[in-house]
Amino acid sequence: MKVLQVELDHARSYPIYIGSGLLAQAELLTRHIHSKQVLIVTNETIAPLYLAKLQAGLSAYQVATVILPDGEQFKTLQYLDNIFDQLLANKFSRNATLIALGGGVIGDMGGFAAACYQRGIAFIQIPTTLLAQVDSSVGGKTGVNHALGKNMIGAFYQPQCVIADADVLDTLDDRQLSAGLAEVIKYGLIRDLEFLHWLEANMPLLLGRDKTALAYAIERSCANKAAVVGEDEFESGVRATLNLGHTFGHAIETGCGYGHYLHGEAVAIGTCFAADLSRRLGWLNDADVERIVAIFKAANLPVTPPAEMTTAQYVDLMAVDKKNIDGKIRVILLEAVGKASLPVNVDLAQLQATLNSYAG
Amino acid sequence: MKVLQVELDHARSYPIYIGSGLLAQAELLTRHIHSKQVLIVTNETIAPLYLAKLQAGLSAYQVATVILPDGEQFKTLQYLDNIFDQLLANKFSRNATLIALGGGVIGDMGGFAAACYQRGIAFIQIPTTLLAQVDSSVGGKTGVNHALGKNMIGAFYQPQCVIADADVLDTLDDRQLSAGLAEVIKYGLIRDLEFLHWLEANMPLLLGRDKTALAYAIERSCANKAAVVGEDEFESGVRATLNLGHTFGHAIETGCGYGHYLHGEAVAIGTCFAADLSRRLGWLNDADVERIVAIFKAANLPVTPPAEMTTAQYVDLMAVDKKNIDGKIRVILLEAVGKASLPVNVDLAQLQATLNSYAG
Numbered sequence: 013m014k015v016l017q018v019e020l021d022h023a024r025s026y027p028i029y030i031g032s033g034l035l036a037q038a039e040l041l042t043r044h045i046h047s048k049q050v051l052i053v054t055n056e057t058i059a060p061l062y063l064a065k066l067q068a069g070l071s072a073y074q075v076a077t078v079i080l081p082d083g084e085q086f087k088t089l090q091y092l093d094n095i096f097d098q099l100l101a102n103k104f105s106r107n108a109t110l111i112a113l114g115g116g117v118i119g120d121m122g123g124f125a126a127a128c129y130q131r132g133i134a135f136i137q138i139p140t141t142l143l144a145q146v147d148s149s150v151g152g153k154t155g156v157n158h159a160l161g162k163n164m165i166g167a168f169y170q171p172q173c174v175i176a177d178a179d180v181l182d183t184l185d186d187r188q189l190s191a192g193l194a195e196v197i198k199y200g201l202i203r204d205l206e207f208l209h210w211l212e213a214n215m216p217l218l219l220g221r222d223k224t225a226l227a228y229a230i231e232r233s234c235a236n237k238a239a240v241v242g243e244d245e246f247e248s249g250v251r252a253t254l255n256l257g258h259t260f261g262h263a264i265e266t267g268c269g270y271g272h273y274l275h276g277e278a279v280a281i282g283t284c285f286a287a288d289l290s291r292r293l294g295w296l297n298d299a300d301v302e303r304i305v306a307i308f309k310a311a312n313l314p315v316t317p318p319a320e321m322t323t324a325q326y327v328d329l330m331a332v333d334k335k336n337i338d339g340k341i342r343v344i345l346l347e348a349v350g351k352a353s354l355p356v357n358v359d360l361a362q363l364q365a366t367l368n369s370y371a372g
Numbered sequence: 373m374k375v376l377q378v379e380l381d382h383a384r385s386y387p388i389y390i391g392s393g394l395l396a397q398a399e400l401l402t403r404h405i406h407s408k409q410v411l412i413v414t415n416e417t418i419a420p421l422y423l424a425k426l427q428a429g430l431s432a433y434q435v436a437t438v439i440l441p442d443g444e445q446f447k448t449l450q451y452l453d454n455i456f457d458q459l460l461a462n463k464f465s466r467n468a469t470l471i472a473l474g475g476g477v478i479g480d481m482g483g484f485a486a487a488c489y490q491r492g493i494a495f496i497q498i499p500t501t502l503l504a505q506v507d508s509s510v511g512g513k514t515g516v517n518h519a520l521g522k523n524m525i526g527a528f529y530q531p532q533c534v535i536a537d538a539d540v541l542d543t544l545d546d547r548q549l550s551a552g553l554a555e556v557i558k559y560g561l562i563r564d565l566e567f568l569h570w571l572e573a574n575m576p577l578l579l580g581r582d583k584t585a586l587a588y589a590i591e592r593s594c595a596n597k598a599a600v601v602g603e604d605e606f607e608s609g610v611r612a613t614l615n616l617g618h619t620f621g622h623a624i625e626t627g628c629g630y631g632h633y634l635h636g637e638a639v640a641i642g643t644c645f646a647a648d649l650s651r652r653l654g655w656l657n658d659a660d661v662e663r664i665v666a667i668f669k670a671a672n673l674p675v676t677p678p679a680e681m682t683t684a685q686y687v688d689l690m691a692v693d694k695k696n697i698d699g700k701i702r703v704i705l706l707e708a709v710g711k712a713s714l715p716v717n718v719d720l721a722q723l724q725a726t727l728n729s730y731a732g
Binding site: 089103129165167334338 | 407408409449452453456457460461463464465466467487488489490491492513515518520521524525526527528691692694695696697698699700
């Protein structure tokens with residue numbers, strides 16, 4: 013087992029445990045629980061696979077469970093209320109602990125519910141998808157979607173710990189595995205060229221679910237994320253670089269209806285947009301863009317957007333991105349392969365040129 | 373105009389402006405607005421009275437408005453979503469400012485919406501009830517109610533400033549004025565005996581809306597609150613003393629249906645419960661309890677609870693209070709008149725004796 017520490021101010025630092033068989037090691041979990049009351053939040057896909065295993069280690073606690081439907085389309089204020097219902101029906105106190113057992117949707121909702129319940133209770137992330145293990149479970153971004161924009165309602169709220177058990181990836185379907193690889197590739201593109209080389213060389217091993225390769229990819233991704241978050245917890249600067257491809261990606265997720273594309277798929281397409289726009293600014297050359305498109309293709313990810321979305325729709329949806337200032341659209345681009353820009357005010361004509369080259 | 377500073381860590385300190393005619397001094401407000409985009413959240417009672425006056429000072433901004441129905445029964449996640457709808461429909465960015473113009477419900481909801489929108493935008497409190505001016509607008513407690521418990525979903529989130537214009541109290545009805553006095557009296561009871569003496573002597577002036585007396589009561593209440601919050605922003609200790617009467621009071625508000633009792637009315641009744649329980653512990657004598665009951669009566673506040681609530685109902689509702697630990701009921705009591713206790717684990721038999729003496 014590897015332990016990575018996310019270093020934050022004001023006693024908010026916490027460990028990420030990465031390894032095999034961690035779900036069976038109840039002590040890893042219980043050392044971070046400081047009350048009798050525990051709520052597990054999970055979904056209909058994960059519950060039959062891992063809920064009993066998790067509960068087995070918690071027999072000494074008063075455990076309640078919320079099982080939500082599976083999918084991005086349920087990441088709403090309305091479904092969030094189901095979590096509050098359970099907390100209150102069980103009369104859980106402010107010293108209770110919430111455990112999020114699932115992918116990014118469960119982690120985001122569980123974390124946001126924990127942030128808001130009685131103005132903040134403890135929570136623990138047990139990510140069960142590659143995407144959640146390498147990205148969404150680390151760094152304290154929690155929240156829900158709104159019909160008009162993704163992740164628009166939420167909180168910065170850090171967990172007590174993250175337990176990334178590589179064994180749970182055995183039950184992940186191929187499409188979800190590839191979606192997770194989109195965020196893994198992102199770290200290579202924005203700040204870790206050496207890792208990008210490694211990914212280019214080892215993609216077949218990762219897709220073949222080689223345990224050693226996956227564990228390495230998770231660990232290196234978490235190390236990159238922890239470094240960025242440790243430097244800029246509340247995204248006043250460098251943390252925004254983690255959003256490469258996300259402005260376009262969120263527009264695709266919202267525009268096509270939540271749940272149609274997986275988040276990682278939309279990020280893959282969005283990063284190809286960002287690469288194209290970076291080329292138009294003279295920051296990348298044709299070979300760079302081809303290289304970026306190639307690695308997403310190698311990970312079995314989509315690289316072209318849905319035909320039905322129009323340029324006007326993109327511009328409209330991108331106008332509510334969290335990086336914007338006074339409504340002006342800002343995106344993360346690549347100054348080079350391996351080096352992200354800070355948020356850039358994009359020239360609307362150039363943005364439209366990129367969108368027109370893709371949009372239907 | 374008086375300026376009180378709430379002293380907090382990490383650049384979260386802010387001023388409370390107290391005086392007359394402040395709503396017309398736009399500069400007070402605009403010095404705290406750092407974007408073009410401003411959302412005013414108010415309600416159907418306040419909008420016809422003060423919205424135009426506020427908007428007049430904001431002609432240089434892109435101003436949108438949300439007008440919610442008036443009452444505690446609308447302080448829900450569902451109505452909160454109306455605020456997010458407006459922020460997103462207007463494509464407001466993370467540097468936008470939300471202004472809460474109203475009483476405690478509007479302040480709590482506006483503050484919570486600001487805390488959550490894009491994980492946090494700036495907000496300003498313009499309280500229009502005495503209760504909001506002396507209590508709820510100061511200190512950063514924001515949130516909404518749940519059917520099973522009051523203020524159960526929320527955030528600690530501090531405003532940029534609070535503008536308490538005593539002139540707006542001219543339009544407050546007598547019942548609302550008295551409800552505000554309940555929180556004013558509370559400061560005397562928990563930590564400011566000299567102020568309690570002053571209140572006992574000056575209650576007729578306050579009920580007669582004497583401007584000088586009201587301004588003094590607001591200022592001294594805010595000074596007490598700012599001192600407590602400055603010492604313990606996140607309620608790990610002394611801040612809980614501000615909750616005198618609130619555990620019983622919240623049970624009454626929830627049990628009778630939000631909006632039936634005003635918050636201050638329920639707090640007045642709840643403080644009489646707390647006084648009775650303090651006497652059972654030998655902390656107060658009969659004369660102390662009579663003195664407490666007398667000052668609430670002098671402020672035209674109720675001192676006996678609704679006949680329809682049973683002891684079992686109180687115990688059930690009090691079991692979800694935020695001061696509880698592992699589901700054990702804890703309340704704030706009075707060690708003496710002018711000195712609150714920290715949260716006390718109450719003996720259930722003694723609690724029931726108090727409840728039986730009041731409950732139907």
